[in-house]
Amino acid sequence: MYIGELSSLTGATPKAIRHYEKLGLLPVAKRKGNYRIYTEIDVQSVKMIRLAQTVGFSLAELHELSALKYKHKHFPVEIARQLIQKKNQQIIEQKEALNRLQDNLKQLEDEITNTYVTRHISAETDH
Secondary structure (H helix, E strand, O other): OOHHHHHHHHOOOHHHHHHHHHHOOOOOOEEEOOEEEOOHHHHHHHHHHHHHHHOOOOHHHHHHHHHHHHHHOOOOHHHHHHHHHHHHHHHHHHHHHHHHHHHHHHHHHHHHHHHHHHHHHHHHHHO
């Protein structure tokens, strides 16, 4: 299949597909004249790359996984699981950091409110 069909099947733009190839996330496509020819494994790879990106993986994080997949001609499931566990731990840590940030924001709001109310009440009693 040509790049346009791969694009239609995966939702990735032709530019993104060429970028994945340039980064080594996809093997160099076979050619028929000037046209790149893709296979079903490329469809699955592009779908996996796009899904992985939606859950926070960078293209750099996916590089080793893709290289191993094409080198050994099968998907390295155990390595993928390890990467997913690592990403999940990062998400947990990000959630904890956001919760701390939210607590600090509430503390700031309380401090501002208490300061304003205290000054406002003092100003009223002074008059």
